[in-house]
Amino acid sequence: xxxxxxxxxxxxxxxxxxxxxxxxxxxxxxxxxxxxxxxxxxxxxxxxxxxxxxxxxxxxxxxxxxxxxxxxxxxxxxxxxxxxxxxxxxxxxxxxxxxxxxxxxxxxxxxxxxxxxxxxxxxxxxxxxxxxxxxxxxxxxxxxxxxxxxxxxxxxxxxxxxxxxxxxxxxxxxxxxxxxxxxxxxxxxxxxxxxxxxxxxxxxxxxxxxxxxxxxxxxxxxxxxxxxxxxxxxxxxxxxxxxxxxxxxxxxxxxxxxxxxxxxxxxxxxxxxxxxxxxxxxxxxxxxxxxxxxxxxxxxxxxxxxxxxxxxxxxxxxxxxxxxxxxxxxxxxxx
Amino acid sequence: xxxxxxxxxxxxxxxxxxxxxxxxxxxxxxxxxxxxxxxxxxxxxxxxxxxxxxxxxxxxxxxxxxxxxxxxxxxxxxxxxxxxxxxxxxxxxxxxxxxxxxxxxxxxxxxxxxxxxxxxxxxxxxxxxxxxxxxxxxxxxxxxxxxxxxxxxxxxxxxxxxxxxxxxxxxxxxxxxxxxxxxxxxxxxxxxxxxxxxxxxxxxxxxxxxxxxxxxxxxxxxxxxxxxxxxxxxxxxxxxxxxxxxxxxxxxxxxxxxxxxxxxxxxxxxxxxxxxxxxxxxxxxxxxxxxxxxxxxxxxxxxxxxxxxxxxxxxxxxxxxxxxxxxxxxxxxxxxxxxxxxxxxxxxxxxxxxxxxxxxxxxxxxxxxxxxxxxxxxxxxxxxxxxxxxxxxxxxxxxxxxxxxxxxxxxxxxxx
Numbered sequence: 001x002x003x004x005x006x007x008x009x010x011x012x013x014x015x016x017x018x019x020x021x022x023x024x025x026x027x028x029x030x031x032x033x034x035x036x037x038x039x040x041x042x043x044x045x046x047x048x049x050x051x052x053x054x055x056x057x058x059x060x061x062x063x064x065x066x067x068x069x070x071x072x073x074x075x076x077x078x079x080x081x082x083x084x085x086x087x088x089x090x091x092x093x094x095x096x097x098x099x100x101x102x103x104x105x106x107x108x109x110x111x112x113x114x115x116x117x118x119x120x121x122x123x124x125x126x127x128x129x130x131x132x133x134x135x136x137x138x139x140x141x142x143x144x145x146x147x148x149x150x151x152x153x154x155x156x157x158x159x160x161x162x163x164x165x166x167x168x169x170x171x172x173x174x175x176x177x178x179x180x181x182x183x184x185x186x187x188x189x190x191x192x193x194x195x196x197x198x199x200x201x202x203x204x205x206x207x208x209x210x211x212x213x214x215x216x217x218x219x220x221x222x223x224x225x226x227x228x229x230x231x232x233x234x235x236x237x238x239x240x241x242x243x244x245x246x247x248x249x250x251x252x253x254x255x256x257x258x259x260x261x262x263x264x265x266x267x268x269x270x271x272x273x274x275x276x277x278x279x280x281x282x283x284x285x286x287x288x289x290x291x292x293x294x295x296x297x298x299x300x301x302x303x304x305x306x307x308x309x310x311x312x313x314x315x316x317x318x319x320x321x322x323x324x325x326x327x328x329x330x331x332x333x334x335x
Numbered sequence: 336x337x338x339x340x341x342x343x344x345x346x347x348x349x350x351x352x353x354x355x356x357x358x359x360x361x362x363x364x365x366x367x368x369x370x371x372x373x374x375x376x377x378x379x380x381x382x383x384x385x386x387x388x389x390x391x392x393x394x395x396x397x398x399x400x401x402x403x404x405x406x407x408x409x410x411x412x413x414x415x416x417x418x419x420x421x422x423x424x425x426x427x428x429x430x431x432x433x434x435x436x437x438x439x440x441x442x443x444x445x446x447x448x449x450x451x452x453x454x455x456x457x458x459x460x461x462x463x464x465x466x467x468x469x470x471x472x473x474x475x476x477x478x479x480x481x482x483x484x485x486x487x488x489x490x491x492x493x494x495x496x497x498x499x500x501x502x503x504x505x506x507x508x509x510x511x512x513x514x515x516x517x518x519x520x521x522x523x524x525x526x527x528x529x530x531x532x533x534x535x536x537x538x539x540x541x542x543x544x545x546x547x548x549x550x551x552x553x554x555x556x557x558x559x560x561x562x563x564x565x566x567x568x569x570x571x572x573x574x575x576x577x578x579x580x581x582x583x584x585x586x587x588x589x590x591x592x593x594x595x596x597x598x599x600x601x602x603x604x605x606x607x608x609x610x611x612x613x614x615x616x617x618x619x620x621x622x623x624x625x626x627x628x629x630x631x632x633x634x635x636x637x638x639x640x641x642x643x644x645x646x647x648x649x650x651x652x653x654x655x656x657x658x659x660x661x662x663x664x665x666x667x668x669x670x671x672x673x674x675x676x677x678x679x680x681x682x683x684x685x686x687x688x689x690x691x692x693x694x695x696x697x698x699x700x701x702x703x704x705x706x707x708x709x710x711x712x713x714x715x716x717x718x719x720x721x722x723x724x725x726x727x728x729x730x731x732x733x734x735x736x737x738x739x740x741x742x743x744x745x746x747x748x749x750x751x
Contacts, residue, residue: 018587025588029596148739152732154679156686156703157724160712168713175713220742262622265589272591273683277707291599291688299599303592310589 007322015315020080022307026300027079031072088301093293099301102286107305109178110282114271117203121210122260128211129218130249133226143215151212155270159205159277166201174198176279202278206271217259221252254325261317265310272306342744349740355733359542359726366539374540374697378521379531382709383716386526386534391519396490398517400510408508409482413444416478425451428472431461448483451476526718528702529709534718541697542726545678548612548698549730552677555616557623557670564627565654569635575628582624590618594680598689608691608698611684615677623669630662664745668738675734682727699727 070078082088088099128147132140150158167175179185180194225231225248234244275284283302290299343349367374422441429436434454439446457473487507491500514520525534567578585593597614598606634640634657643653659666678699684690685700686707706712706719 014583018584021584022588025593026596029593029600145736148735149728149732152675152735153728154682154724154731156683157728160707160720160724164712164717168715216739262586265587265591269589269591269683273686276686277712287595288687291595299595303596307588307592310592311587314587 004322008319011315011318011322015311019308019311022311023080023083023304024076026304026307027076030296030300083304088304089297091295091298093289093295093298099297102298103283103301103305106281106283106286109280110272110275110284111309113199113202113275113280113282114206114268117206117271118210118260118264118267121207122214122256124207125211125214126218126253126256129215130222130252132215133219133222133252134245140219144219147212147215147219149212150208151216153209153212155205155209155274156277158209159202159274162201162205163277173201178281198278198280202275202280205274209270209274210267213263214256214260218252218256221255222248225252254321257317257321257324261314261321264313264317268306268310339744343741346740346744348736348743352733352736352738352740355729356737359730359733360546363539363542363546366535370533370536372536374536375532375694377531378523378533379527381531382527382529383711383714383719384523384527384531386524386718388514389521389523390514390517391521394518395512396504396506398512400506400512402507402509403511404509410444412482412508413479416475416482417444421475422447424471424475428461429454431464432459433461448479451479452483525722526716528719529705529711534702534722537697537702538699538722538726541699541702541723542730544608544691544696545681545699545727546674546730548608548615548681549674549678551609551612552615552619552680553670553674555613556620556673556677557666559617560620560623560669561627561666563620563624565631565658567624568628568631569650569654569658571635578624579628582621585618586621586625590621590680591683593618594684595687595689598684603692606689606691608696611681611691612677615680615684619673619676619680623673626669627662627666630665631658634658634661664741668741668745671734671738671741675731678727678730699723703727 086100088103091097091099091102094102125147128143132143132147153161163175166173174180174194174197178195178198179191180198185191228248228251231244231248234247272282272284272287275282276288279285283306286298287302287306289295290302344353419441425447426436426439426441429439429450432454434450436450439450441447455472455476457469457476460469487505489505490503492503493500523533523535525538528534528537563578563582567575567582594614597618598611601610601614640653640657643657648656681690681698682700682703685698685704688704690700690704691698702723703720706716706723709719711717711719
């Protein structure tokens with residue numbers, strides 16, 4: 001078991017380092033911005049004041065309040081401590097709501113939408129890719145270009161097309177929101193039905209987008225594995241085709257799991273923009289309102305949460321990978 | 336080199352991708368030549384003019400007219416005001432007003448119109464009909480009256496001092512104008528956008544900016560990735576550890592998030608296309624670095640590299656003569672993927688309102704952003720967003736297709 005402990009220990013160390021760097025970037029980048037935010041706020045509230053000393057007093061008051069007089073390092077420690085407690089301050093645009101409240105409302109919508117959609121897309125994509133590699137001929141010729149085109153369609157484009165086709169032309173799905181605009185969230189049957197019908201279009205647009213890329217990756221991996229020596233040797237030994245296909249797909253699948261971990265950031269980014277098209281009440285829409293309303297605390301907290309989600313998921317994939325890849329397992333036990 | 340090129344152009348996928356990409360480039364280059372002028376110029380007042388050919392009415396009435404006797408003209412005129420849903424509504428009116436409609440087919444225009452003329456009365460208020468519906472029928476009736484009875488139309492000029500009207504000419508229903516004789520005809524193949532700008536002209540300019548962004552961002556990302564990958568893979572040791580440390584961190588922290596934070600921090604005024612391109616390039620290099628590193632590691636201990644080392648060649652010479660030529664095809668493929676990724680990244684940034692400054696240049700993302708802000712997709716103005724989506728998809732599709740083609744040429748195991 002010590003091998004596993006070492007593997008996990010290393011992963012946890014990486015996770016911690018990356019997390020600290022992410023928080024650090026979230027802290028530093030906006031502070032590199034040209035201009036003095038305190039001066040801007042002072043200028044707003046000191047409108048009409050003519051006396052220079054009074055304006056200066058207001059400025060100093062704000063500087064004290066926001067803690068910008070402290071050394072950078074101390075500011076970062078405060079920021080980091082508060083971030084760990086989930087305290088991101090008050091929202092500018094939805095004052096006096098807390099940023100953490102806004103995010104905790106939005107985050108479950110995003111998780112409930114994206115996690116299943118990415119998993120389903122990954123599964124469908126891998127199955128199609130594997131089949132294309134195994135069957136080749138006609139099926140491959142049809143699946144490949146379609147998958148390539150689907151993965152080339154930007155996720156927001158897919159969202160718009162589905163929206164126009166199903167919600168406007170065919171009128172079988174609602175156009176926007178996470179539930180009917182005339183409802184208050186509760187656990188009644190009508191509300192759940194409304195949520196499900198609003199869920200369909202964003203869900204499928206993410207699924208289709210995730211499917212294309214995975215199918216292409218899986219196809220190349222499977223073709224590569226099908227040509228490997230061990231396959232030829234197994235055929236030579238007379239092992240049944242089915243068993244060989246099992247080996248091949250297991251081996252081709254492993255890089256796909258790593259691939260998922262690596263492309264997760266891009267996928268979630270794309271899916272967040274797709275959320276915006278449907279005005280889905282998730283983090284994507286929160287992000288947009290943070291940007292358009294110049295609500296810095298909201299924006300910064302949302303990006304931090306998104307980073308954190310990606311980190312956690314990558315970490316989880318790494319752990320799962322450690323369990324299923326025999327090579328990782330073997331490497332652990334050798335040590 | 337020649338041999339490689341001929342091999343590459345034998346790959347069907349590469350050729351198809353190349354052709355699509357070239358046709359987009361041709362549109363980008365030649366459309367502005369045929370239709371010169373500022374792509375951001377506002378040509379129409381009001382939003383979202385439909386695609387089509389716009390003929391100046393002011394000039395048309397002054398042009399020479401020919402008389403054409405066309406049998407189908409009245410029917411066409413009628414069809415333009417009497418759509419099939421109008422016919423269904425008319426039957427509904429008859430039903431509501433209690434008029435028998437046995438054996439009446441909605442395609443039998445003549446019977447439908449006679450029955451309508453005989454029975455329609457704006458003062459009747461059939462039960463269950465809303466005011467909006469009654470207004471609709473009044474409008475329809477007015478339109479029908481206009482086309483059924485052909486009055487000559489009179490063109491008059493107003494005297495500015497006395498406001499008196501003097502007749503210039505009468506226009507009959509058989510008068511036609513040759514479109515070539517009209518001084519002002521404007522072709523808007525894709526209509527206008529929310530600001531009233533020519534969409535196709537804007538699209539051609541936007542493709543140019545977006546491809547520029549793609550090239551700059553892709554080159555920066557590939558250059559950084561290549562340098563880091565080469566150093567990390569070839570030198571190894573501490574340099575490798577350090578570079579991989581940075582690379583691993585930035586692989587996990589999503590580039591998307593970094594892009595948002597940096598673009599937001601730069602501020603709207605500073606964000607030109609070049610700035611956006613540089614920011615994208617600086618955030619997306621990580622996977623190129625990883626890929627190049629693993630390629631270099633597999634090359635590092637080859638005999639020809641060792642021979643070069645023994646001959647006392649310096650680091651740069653070895654990298655340029657013994658390593659780079661072997662991974663060149665790989666780097667080009669990475670560059671292609673980076674370009675298409677950067678174009679997409681710009682579009683997504685713009686949709687979040689963090690794209691290049693809007694008033695200076697059009698980009699594909701900005702066009703998309705504006706059409707979404709004006710809810711073009713909810714109102715059926717397809718020409719404002721669909722060409723943009725299609726262009727992004729086709730650029731990315733053609734680049735991916737070329738990439739797959741190259742992959743098959745350089746990785747024989749993947750060949751069909």
